[in-house]
Amino acid sequence: MAQVSAVSPLAPDQFPQLEKVDGxxxxxxxxxxxxxxxxxxxxxxxxxxxxxxxxxxxxxxxxxxxxxxxxxxxxxxxxxxxxxxxxxxxxxxxxxxxxxxxxxxxxxxxxxxxxxxxxxxxxxxxxxxxxxxxxxxxxxxxxxxxxxxxxxxxxxxxxxxxxxxxxxxxxxxxxxxxxxxxxxxxxxxxxxxxxxxxxxxxxxxxxxxxxxxxxxxxxxxxxxxxxxxxxxxxxxxxxxxxxxxxxxxxxxxxxxxxxxxxxxxxxxxxxxxxxxxxxxxxDGEGATKLMVVKVEGAVSDQSADVIARSIANSPLVKTALAGEDANWGRVVAAVGKAGEPADRDQLQIRFGDLVVAKDGYRSPDYSEDDASQYMKNQQIEIGVSLGLGDGEATIYGCDLTHGYVSINGDYRS
Amino acid sequence: MAQVSAVSPLAPDQFPQLEKVDGxxxxxxxxxxxxxxxxxxxxxxxxxxxxxxxxxxxxxxxxxxxxxxxxxxxxxxxxxxxxxxxxxxxxxxxxxxxxxxxxxxxxxxxxxxxxxxxxxxxxxxxxxxxxxxxxxxxxxxxxxxxxxxxxxxxxxxxxxxxxxxxxxxxxxxxxxxxxxxxxxxxxxxxxxxxxxxxxxxxxxxxxxxxxxxxxxxxxxxxxxxxxxxxxxxxxxxxxxxxxxxxxxxxxxxxxxxxxxxxxxxxxxxxxxxxxxxxxxxxDGEGATKLMVVKVEGAVSDQSADVIARSIANSPLVKTALAGEDANWGRVVAAVGKAGEPADRDQLQIRFGDLVVAKDGYRSPDYSEDDASQYMKNQQIEIGVSLGLGDGEATIYGCDLTHGYVSINGDYRS
Incomplete structure (x- = not known):
């Protein structure tokens, strides 16, 4: 069984200095x-x-x-x-x-x-x-x-x-x-x-x-x-x-x-x-990485939001992050299952600044070494450009780890 | 790290005898x-x-x-x-x-x-x-x-x-x-x-x-x-x-x-x-239990389907199953988040034949021992009665285990 940290590895160093509020x-x-x-x-x-x-x-x-x-x-x-x-x-x-x-x-x-x-x-x-x-x-x-x-x-x-x-x-x-x-x-x-x-x-x-x-x-x-x-x-x-x-x-x-x-x-x-x-x-249960999903070029902001949530909630994307794997195939699948307008052959996918896929295919500039290196970061940005319109959305999530399963499954009530 | 079985523990004993099909x-x-x-x-x-x-x-x-x-x-x-x-x-x-x-x-x-x-x-x-x-x-x-x-x-x-x-x-x-x-x-x-x-x-x-x-x-x-x-x-x-x-x-x-x-x-x-x-x-990745979610009494079959999927896909319900925990609170939350018509105070929740909650409250007949015993089964039925109409649906799922995270996250590409 995975160990659950006493304090999240993503926690800030200390509680901030907060001003008193009159009244x-x-x-x-x-x-x-x-x-x-x-x-x-x-x-x-x-x-x-x-x-x-x-x-x-x-x-x-x-x-x-x-x-x-x-x-x-x-x-x-x-x-x-x-x-x-x-x-x-x-x-x-x-x-x-x-x-x-x-x-x-x-x-x-x-x-x-x-x-x-x-x-x-x-x-x-x-x-x-x-x-x-x-x-x-x-x-x-x-x-x-x-x-x-x-x-x-x-x-x-x-x-x-x-x-x-x-x-x-x-x-x-x-x-x-x-x-x-x-x-x-x-x-x-x-x-x-x-x-x-x-x-x-x-x-x-x-x-x-x-x-x-x-x-x-x-x-x-x-x-x-x-x-x-x-x-x-x-x-x-x-x-x-x-x-x-x-x-x-x-x-x-x-x-x-x-x-x-x-x-x-x-x-x-x-x-x-x-x-x-x-x-x-x-402080997400078991979280070891913060995921920032930025979707742009959707037909509307609402459509971008649905696609971004589909990615951020995908157990396959979340476990890929835990595994530090630049698995853009799972991102494609999450875009596809969202049910919102998307054109496979116009899709561009980024991990951070690294374009991993574009025009419906793996980017010619794709470097597995660079991508693997990027995935070691504590904060991972997944960017998706749909090329259809001006709709955009940003959703924040985290990875899915053994810690999550331990916290929520390894007990008897 | 959890071990991933070579063959799913839920696999049938053998491949069935299938008839040849003329043509x-x-x-x-x-x-x-x-x-x-x-x-x-x-x-x-x-x-x-x-x-x-x-x-x-x-x-x-x-x-x-x-x-x-x-x-x-x-x-x-x-x-x-x-x-x-x-x-x-x-x-x-x-x-x-x-x-x-x-x-x-x-x-x-x-x-x-x-x-x-x-x-x-x-x-x-x-x-x-x-x-x-x-x-x-x-x-x-x-x-x-x-x-x-x-x-x-x-x-x-x-x-x-x-x-x-x-x-x-x-x-x-x-x-x-x-x-x-x-x-x-x-x-x-x-x-x-x-x-x-x-x-x-x-x-x-x-x-x-x-x-x-x-x-x-x-x-x-x-x-x-x-x-x-x-x-x-x-x-x-x-x-x-x-x-x-x-x-x-x-x-x-x-x-x-x-x-x-x-x-x-x-x-x-x-x-x-x-x-x-x-x-x-x-053969779901890492699955150790088959989940059968039966929703009845919804305002429509479509509404029942959305609620049943909300339960079957809830990571909290899935990890509770893995933990053999009759956690009906997570089922209530999954019903609530589905966004479909539901009346908290009319909700009845069953694990198998055991009524764990009814009329918006823990059932007076609830026995933690019986519920814990039931959760040890390989097939778990979660029944939800909404008491609003005739809509019903059945959705099949499985638990979320360390095996799932291992299969999908414990690797480097």
Whole structure:
């Protein structure tokens, strides 16, 4: 059996230095005995007037906390976030919604707000009832001392091999504003789920509708552009909280997408989202290589996206990467099976800058030595040009290794 | 590293006893030095009046032989079949079509028919030019002595761990008629393709259009209902040849789908197709368990099919099977991610006869001991009831093991 690394070989050297965000206080605590001895409750308290936007799993079998967030997001107001790790509160029948309600009510009392301003996530085992009692007790205990973003990122981990954070600071109206974010995913172990959770906080004053629009755009090129094993969790959640605290330093609220400052804010937010998303790939189970699939020349962006996902999710392409094999035949097969318009005889395939195939045939410049050398890199770019139109897409994935099978198959429940 | 078995643990005990089919002669020979020392050319000669129907890969990047078969199938007439193993003649630019043309012309001369009555398949490496010369030489040599179906099944193997055959004999107009078939798939090794090839032969006199209709129906519940790793080859082919030789024994031709004898013929043909398809799953790379996914209660058969494939292709479900873990949480996630209508709180999930979850919650009758015991079986049935309608589907798959990763990843090209 293959060894599973304690920490992913693709992990960053250390947790980044993240700026505090005015208007946000973080707290962590263990629920009961904690999760593998770790503090596994995160509570975030936000000041009045904080706006929120989110994207949630499209799973048709979502967890109870997803239902709760979905119901509250349209209001666009947030005062609290409660996340527990270890139990997903998913597929537990009606008791799931009852636990969420009890948790939100308790948080609303503690944070002195309306329950509809409390956002809740749960990650961990599914099918096991989650009791609100110990969670509420932990919540009260948590508020004793405030925590850092690194503490928060650690609290929401399940089988992640490292805590994930990313941030940005930039100038708006001559004032320095910040975005700090954390994420978890995509480790999983019996019978847990591959849940992706992410929470971003900013002091920029921005209305919920503008925030939503910018988040959706950024999400498409970050969390929605990554795939470890094509499996979607019942609990995937990304929430962005904007406290607006920078108003007190003279930043005017952004309330309109036509506001020219949207571009600056979007650029920073998108960079943080992408950084967090790539960290999730870097913690993909058993991953030893990061795969970047760039498709261009498709008939549309949508078509390019389908083809890029077909490549990034192909078990044959993924195992070829693990084997450091420049196996473009498997890339051709993955393009072909995508079902999107493609012309075999116009296809060009690159590994990095090396053109391995073009015009429906192995490139005359192809050097097996060069290709083998390139495949030893930790980050591998697979480029596909279809030559049919202007559609393009980039999808991030990882290799499929013995480590993946060990993590997900070598156990008895 | 996991050991890869020489022969799949799911292989049948032996190649079945297949009946000769009147009007068909089989020949095998090595092309050059053969393929790993094996005879790797199959030639089948059929009598005049033989009708043919086929289903071909839907890959948008098909091989040159696929283009050739696609062009000839509408005519519905066949006199010869030529299959080589070791080189797929795929993604080799224009030279691919030239090789096919030269092979067909040579076969037409040898078998004294029109080139359009010659059907061609190639399986093996892609991206390497295939020379017609050695293939044509081998063809001439092959016709010296006739071969058995087992010889034929061996000739078309690439990395298959066993030769695949299935047959049926049944009564039509008081006369015994036969169907004998062979298949290959889905072994693959660098840089070969997971090609599925199958050829069936019958002495039943049946028109090409009726044959096509019955084949398409049967294919949907056999070759199109199996998945090893969701990867589609550039060369997948299933052809059925009907010599009509049973006419001489008094069987009237079937030329109309309303002919009541269609049901008998279809039943037999479908059974052979399904037997061959399941043998391909049983030879799935690294497979140690056969997975049968039965979905019922979906809003439509199409919807049930999408959900069943989502489960059968989920790496998390596949590794759970490898780990003999009754992990219904991963089944819930796979249902959820399929994107088809599903109601979490009406979902029922079975492993074999054991109801593990119902009404959106773990079944009160659930016994972990019973479930663990069941998961030790070589064939695992996962049943999902959605409770929404009458749609149903059955999809066959296999587990994802270290063996799969070893076969497809543990090498350098």
């Amino acid at each position: 946000v206080e973080l707290f962590v605590a263990p629920i009961g005995a904690g999760y593998h001895g770790r503090k596994n409750l995160l509570v975030a308290r936000m000041i009045e007037g904080t706006s929120v936007a989110g994207v949630l799993t499209k799973s048709k079998c979502p967890s109870a906390p997803i239902d709760w967030c979905k119901q509250n997001l349209p209001q666009g107001l947030a005062r609290g976030l409660v996340v527990n790790a270890g139990n997903a509160n998913a597929f537990v029948g009606k008791v799931g919604a009852e636990t969420v309600r009890a948790t939100a009510d308790a948080a609303a009392t503690i944070l002195q707000c309306d329950a509809s301003e409390i956002f809740i996530s749960s990650t961990g085992v599914i099918g096991e009832p989650l009791n609100a009692g110990p969670l509420v007790d932990a919540m009260s205990a948590a508020l004793g001392a405030s925590a850092t973003f690194e503490d928060a990122a650690n609290a929401i981990r399940t089988t992640d091999t490292f805590a994930k954070g990313a941030g940005a600071s930039f100038d708006l109206d001559g004032v320095e504003v910040v975005i700090s974010g954390i994420a978890k995913g995509s480790g999983m172990i019996a019978p847990n789920m591959a849940t992706m959770l992410s929470y971003l906080f900013t002091d920029v004053p921005v209305s919920a509708d503008v925030l939503k629009s910018i988040l959706v755009d950024g999400n498409a090129k970050s969390f929605n552009a990554i795939t470890v094993d094509s499996d979607t969790s019942t609990s995937d959640t990304c929430l962005v909280f904007a406290t607006g605290a920078a108003k007190s330093r003279g930043v005017e609220p952004i309330t309109d997408l036509d506001d020219p400052r949207c571009a600056d804010f979007a650029q920073a937010l998108h960079a943080v989202l992408k950084d967090l998303a790539l960290q999730i790939i870097r | 068909v002669e089989l020949f095998v020979a090595p092309i050059g030095a053969g393929y790993h020392g094996r005879k790797n050319l199959l030639v089948a000669r059929m009598i005049e009046g033989t009708s043919v129907a086929g289903v071909l890969t839907k890959s948008k990047c098909p091989s040159a032989p696929i283009d050739w078969c696609k062009q000839n199938l509408p005519q519905g007439l066949a006199r010869g079949l030529v299959v080589n193993a070791g080189n797929a003649n795929a993604f080799v630019g224009k030279v691919g079509a030239e090789t096919v043309r030269a092979t067909a012309d040579a076969a037409a001369t040898i078998l004294q028919c029109d080139a359009s009555e010659i059907f061609i398949s190639s399986t093996g490496v892609i991206g390497e030019p295939l020379n017609a010369g050695p293939l044509v030489d081998a063809m001439s040599a092959a016709l010296g002595a006739s071969a058995t179906f087992e010889d034929a099944a061996n000739a078309i193997r690439t990395t298959d761990t066993f030769a695949k055959g299935a047959g049926a004999s049944f009564d039509l107009d008081g006369v015994e008629v036969v169907i004998s078939g062979i298949a290959k798939g889905s072994g693959m090794i660098a840089p070969n393709m997971a090609t599925m090839l199958s050829y069936l032969f019958t002495d039943v006199p049946v028109s090409a259009d009726v044959l096509k209709s019955i084949l398409v129906d049967g294919n949907a519940k056999s070759f199109n209902a199996i998945t090893v790793d969701s990867d589609t080859s550039t060369s997948d082919t299933c052809l059925v040849f009907a010599t009509g030789a049973a006419k001489s024994r008094g069987v009237e031709p079937i030329t109309d789908l309303d002919d009541p004898r269609c049901a008998d013929f279809a039943q037999a043909l479908h059974a052979v197709l399904k037997d061959l398809a399941l043998q391909i799953i049983r």
